[in-house]
Amino acid sequence: MSDYTFDQLDRDIHRVLEQHTEHRGIIEGVRPLLQRLLSNEHLIPETYRAPLADKYAQYLLYKPEDEAFSVIAFIWGPGQVAPVHDHLVWGLVGLYRGSIVEKRYRREDHGETSQPRYSLREVAEVTAHAGDISFVYPPDYDIHGVANPFDELAITVHIYGTDIGKQERHIHDVATGSYRDVVTRHDNASPIYT
Ligand SMILES: [Fe+2]
Numbered sequence: 255m256s257d258y259t260f261d262q263l264d265r266d267i268h269r270v271l272e273q274h275t276e277h278r279g280i281i282e283g284v285r286p287l288l289q290r291l292l293s294n295e296h297l298i299p300e301t302y303r304a305p306l307a308d309k310y311a312q313y314l315l316y317k318p319e320d321e322a323f324s325v326i327a328f329i330w331g332p333g334q335v336a337p338v339h340d341h342l343v344w345g346l347v348g349l350y351r352g353s354i355v356e357k358r359y360r361r362e363d364h365g366e367t368s369q370p371r372y373s374l375r376e377v378a379e380v381t382a383h384a385g386d387i388s389f390v391y392p393p394d395y396d397i398h399g400v401a402n403p404f405d406e407l408a409i410t411v412h413i414y415g416t417d418i419g420k421q422e423r424h425i426h427d428v429a430t431g432s433y434r435d436v437v438t439r440h441d442n443a444s445p446i447y448t
Contacts, residue, residue: 257297258290260316260325260447267323267413277344277391280415284323285387288348288413291325292385297350298327298409299446305331305407306441314440316447317417324417326440328410330354330402338374338399338426339436344391345414347400349382352408356380356388359397359428370431397426 270283291297302313311329328336330352338359347356359374374397382388390396402408412418419440424433 257294258287263287263291263316263325264318268318271322280344281346281389281391284346284413285389288346288387288411289385291411292348292350292387297411302327302442302446303329303351303407303409305329305334310334310336310402311441312419312438313442314417314419314445315411316445321417321420322415324414324419326412326414326418327446328412330400330408330410332402332405332407335401336399338397338428340392340396340424340426341390341414341418341421342392342396342423343415343418343421345389345412345418347382347388347390348411348413349384349386350409350411351384352402352406353381353383353404354408354410355401355403356382357399357401358395359399359426360394361397364431373431374426374428376428 266287270280274280274283313327315325315327317324357376358378360377361372362375363372422437425436426433
């Protein structure tokens with residue numbers, strides 16, 4: 255089987271976005287497309303498959319001109335962690351190599367005048383292995399923390415409904431029910447595939 259190209263993916267995702275406006279419909283439409291990407295042995299060039307020393311690496315693989323979506327590879331060295339965060343856009347997380355642990359949280363608001371104004375309740379902890387696909391979308395399925403607590407390198411491939419490297423979103427402090435604004439920029443200046 256020849257490998258699924260980003261030209262094909264671009265057409266297929268735009269078709270899904272024409273057909274669906276609900277998050278869940280988009281995710282179900284994009285899921286088999288991500289599955290095809292994950293089966294490509296050559297998807298991520300060898301030079302990008304090494305972890306950074308101090309944090310997980312975030313490499314933009316592809317985005318279309320209209321930035322209707324973006325495809326990103328994350329390289330997780332042993333012990334590397336993404337703090338609890340939201341996305342404010344639909345997204346899918348596919349396991350390409352190794353394993354990660356994902357903790358999912360549900361936000362429970364206590365009202366404008368309460369201190370803290372909200373709390374995050376842990377609702378699930380999932381260990382994902384190669385080929386597994388998880389998803390996020392606001393407001394109820396949007397907050398998670400991701401970690402690679404294992405001895406092996408892990409690589410995840412994500413598709414989001416915008417350029418996630420520009421998206422203004424939040425890192426949450428579970429202990430205090432507070433957050434700070436964040437933009438997580440890509441570690442490569444231009445996409446690996448154009
Ligand atoms: Fe995430």
